[in-house]
Amino acid sequence: MARALRAGRRRGRPGRAALRQAVPSHLVALPRLLRGRLRRAPDPGRPDPARGPAVPWRGAPPRAARPADERAGDDAAPRRRRTAHPPRGVSATGIAYDRTGTGPPVVLLHGLGGERQVWDGVVEHLRAEREVVTVDLPGFGASAPLAQDVVPTPAAIAEQLARFLGEIGLERPHVAGNSLGGWIALELARRDVVASVTGLCPALWERPLPPKPFVMHRVARTLRPALPALMRTGLGRRAALLGIVARPGDVSPQDALRVASAYASAPAFAATNRAMRSGHFTGGERIRVPVLLAWGELDRLVTPPARALVPRAVSITLPGCSHLPMLDDPALSARTILRGSARTTG
Numbered sequence: 001m002a003r004a005l006r007a008g009r010r011r012g013r014p015g016r017a018a019l020r021q022a023v024p025s026h027l028v029a030l031p032r033l034l035r036g037r038l039r040r041a042p043d044p045g046r047p048d049p050a051r052g053p054a055v056p057w058r059g060a061p062p063r064a065a066r067p068a069d070e071r072a073g074d075d076a077a078p079r080r081r082r083t084a085h086p087p088r089g090v091s092a093t094g095i096a097y098d099r100t101g102t103g104p105p106v107v108l109l110h111g112l113g114g115e116r117q118v119w120d121g122v123v124e125h126l127r128a129e130r131e132v133v134t135v136d137l138p139g140f141g142a143s144a145p146l147a148q149d150v151v152p153t154p155a156a157i158a159e160q161l162a163r164f165l166g167e168i169g170l171e172r173p174h175v176a177g178n179s180l181g182g183w184i185a186l187e188l189a190r191r192d193v194v195a196s197v198t199g200l201c202p203a204l205w206e207r208p209l210p211p212k213p214f215v216m217h218r219v220a221r222t223l224r225p226a227l228p229a230l231m232r233t234g235l236g237r238r239a240a241l242l243g244i245v246a247r248p249g250d251v252s253p254q255d256a257l258r259v260a261s262a263y264a265s266a267p268a269f270a271a272t273n274r275a276m277r278s279g280h281f282t283g284g285e286r287i288r289v290p291v292l293l294a295w296g297e298l299d300r301l302v303t304p305p306a307r308a309l310v311p312r313a314v315s316i317t318l319p320g321c322s323h324l325p326m327l328d329d330p331a332l333s334a335r336t337i338l339r340g341s342a343r344t345t346g
Contacts, residue, residue, distance in 0.1 A: 094144030095164040096136040101127030105170055106341050107194075108134045109161075111179030111203070111324075112273060113217070113263040115141030118178075121255075121330030122337070129338060133170065135161070137181070139268020152268055153275040154180065154203075158187035165193065174341035178326060179203045179302065180276055182293075186310065189287045196290040198340030200333060201323050204293075206305050209277040220264035227264065231257040246298045246322040255327060284310035292340035296321040296328070 088098045098116060100123065108119045116134035126132050138160055139145035139152060146152050146160060161184065165173065175194045177185035182202025188194045220240075223230065230236030234249045237256045241248035248256070263269070291313035295304050301323045304315060318336065321328040325336075 090142065090144075091164050091167045093160055093164050093167060094138065095161070095167075096142035097164075097168070098134045099131070099168070101130050101132045103128075103130045104195075104341065105131040105133060105173040106337060107161075107165070107170070107173050107175045108132065108337075109175065109177035109181030109184055110134075110137065110140070111177075111181050112276065113140070113266050113269050114178070114181075114259070115262040115266075117141075117258055118262075118324070118326055122326050122334045125331050125334030126337060130174075130341065133168070133173070135164070137161075137184070137268075137272075139272060140266045141262065145268045151275050152272040153279060154183045154281070155187050156275075157272075158184050158191065162188060162191060162193050174198070174337075176200065176337045176340060177202065179323065180272070183276070183281050186281055186284065186287065186291070189289050189291065190283045192288070194289060195344055196341050197287075197292070198337050199291070199293045200318070200325050200336065201296050201299050201302055201321075202293060203276065203302055204305050204309050205280050205302070206307055206309070208279055211274065212277060214270055214273065217263070217269055220260060224261070224264045227260050228257055231260060241327075243300065244323040246296075246320055246328045251327055259324075259327070281309055284308075284313070287312060290314075290340070290343040292316065292336070294318050294325070294336045294340075296323055296325055298322045 087100060090096045096116070106126070108116070108122070110116060110118050114137075116136050119132075119134045123132050123134065136143035138157055146156060150156050165171075172193060172195045174196045175185045175188055176198035177183070178200045180203050182197075182199030183204065185194070185197045185199060186202070186204075189197045220227075227240075231240065232253045237251055237253070238248040240260045241251060241256060245251055251259075287310055291310050293304070293310070293313050293315045295302075295315065295317055297317050297319050299322050316336070318325050318329070318332060321332070325333045
């Protein structure tokens, strides 16, 4: 580069023009990058407002490269090609998700007022045997709400999730859902786009429910600034989680804060709650895939309906669990999902 600069001065070229010719082409864009005029490549370790706070991928570490002599026979065997998808992100339909593990894919759907991290303890037990995709439902967590003119019924949410499955390359995955997520999972099965359904305390009732004032939701929104301090106390955790967790005092302050904060901050809570309570699941007789419905022994929010809404479903009881078995007993919840996703025929 110095020789090019001296040659430029001998030919009478201005110093800046000579410098531009002397600098290697891949460095020419450096000043624009430093001034912020070039797009930086996305960094999965940096927070992204559209995707929520960055979290480390819990997937397996990358494989070390194999020696050439071990790869020599690879071309002789047929290869199964699969489009690579990121371990976390936001889809074109606005659904935020995490993806980890290996094996048959299973999609986990949280309940009303929740977010995908409520499954973290369960994922740790599943990822060795299943590829696990956890999602934020539309209008919850880091996912965008449905279009303004769409009422967020479980059926409408299922339609959005069916599009999401195609976007990330999942064809007929297994699906498991808690509460509202269990109802949505059944809607997906009714559309015949999933291989099986496991419902943990699914939101099933025989007729629409009357409107319910959102008193606790308004209280939670008001107390949001104080939630970190409140969740560090056993009394605060009991007040926030009583009725949805069997033993609120056993839930860690971090998990309790995550549940309470998600509940308080969900923009789609009120509209989704109204839409859910104003209807009930129908069409269960058309479901042909295996369905496992698991009911919390201590759950007082939802109980098995007197009439079988899904005639082909198998029902079991989760001992010692309330409405969020994922927090009460992550290992039992994982075993239930493994059992539900092991069958592929009804």
